Amino acid sequence: MRRPLVAGNWKMHGSRAGVEALASAVRDGLPAQPAAEVLVIPAFVHIPDVARVLDGSAVLLGAQNVADASEGARTGEVSAGMLREFGCSHALVGHSERRTLYRETDELVAARAQAALDAGLTPVVCLGETLEQRDSGKTAEVVLSQLDAVMNRVGVAGLAKSVLAYEPVWAIGTGRSASPEQAQEVHALLRGHVRGQHAAVAEELRILYGGSVKPTSADALFAMDDIDGGLVGGASLQADDFLAICQAAR
Numbered sequence: 747m748r749r750p751l752v753a754g755n756w757k758m759h760g761s762r763a764g765v766e767a768l769a770s771a772v773r774d775g776l777p778a779q780p781a782a783e784v785l786v787i788p789a790f791v792h793i794p795d796v797a798r799v800l801d802g803s804a805v806l807l808g809a810q811n812v813a814d815a816s817e818g819a820r821t822g823e824v825s826a827g828m829l830r831e832f833g834c835s836h837a838l839v840g841h842s843e844r845r846t847l848y849r850e851t852d853e854l855v856a857a858r859a860q861a862a863l864d865a866g867l868t869p870v871v872c873l874g875e876t877l878e879q880r881d882s883g884k885t886a887e888v889v890l891s892q893l894d895a896v897m898n899r900v901g902v903a904g905l906a907k908s909v910l911a912y913e914p915v916w917a918i919g920t921g922r923s924a925s926p927e928q929a930q931e932v933h934a935l936l937r938g939h940v941r942g943q944h945a946a947v948a949e950e951l952r953i954l955y956g957g958s959v960k961p962t963s964a965d966a967l968f969a970m971d972d973i974d975g976g977l978v979g980g981a982s983l984q985a986d987d988f989l990a991i992c993q994a995a996r
């Protein structure tokens with residue numbers, strides 16, 4: 747049995763006061779024993795404030811990216827060890843906004859995942875195709891090559907300590923979620939690919955869906971066999987919406 751995980755990616759939103767209020771509302775709004783694990787992912791500079799708010803609660807804290815090396819001359823980067831020191835347990839790698847706007851390659855994403863694992867941080871590896879790739883029938887090829895780049899680097903043992911997030915680029919921030927069936931098809935493909943390497947790791951691996959998840963769509967998405975929770979952008983900025991999505995993951 748895979749315990750679901752619901753993560754809120756706050757992207758580059760919020761002020762110190764706003765983010766503290768949001769974190770407090772998430773912390774206070776969850777039941778004592780939520781069925782799903784809950785993770786919030788603020789901007790780097792907000793991590794210390796959010797860590798203070800979440801101290802002693804069950805809500806997990808993550809970062810939106812992580813350096814591909816443990817230390818050194820890497821201006822502008824933040825290492826996994828630094829994130830761990832501030833209470834982070836997870837880091838996104840390979841978010842499509844990083845891949846597209848900042849030209850992060852499969853190789854860099856894989857190196858970031860490895861550096862996270864080396865420091866005991868769980869990488870949440872984001873994968874997904876663009877609309878053009880989907881329309882030209884390339885979805886499977888794209889997501890499997892993104893997965894392989896990471897799997898070849900971290901190995902199946904590294905993958906066992908990671909989380910995958912399928913986020914079709916055309917569904918991110920557009921209000922147009924993949925249908926539960928569309929998402930399930932890709933999740934099953936990803937899990938099947940891992941099964942080809944290691945059956946037990948495939949069964950344990952959590953694969954989140956991301957892309958316009960809302961309280962109204964979460965139930966149907968999370969009911970699918972291979973969808974183990976969500977990576978939520980816009981709706982995670984409203985505590986009530988995010989809490990409703992967390993409740994939908996059972």
Ligand code: 13P
Pocket residue numbers: 755841913917918919920921956957958959977978979980981
């Ligand atoms: P939206 O939920 O706003 O579509 O964002 C999804 C996402 O990119 C989460 O990482």
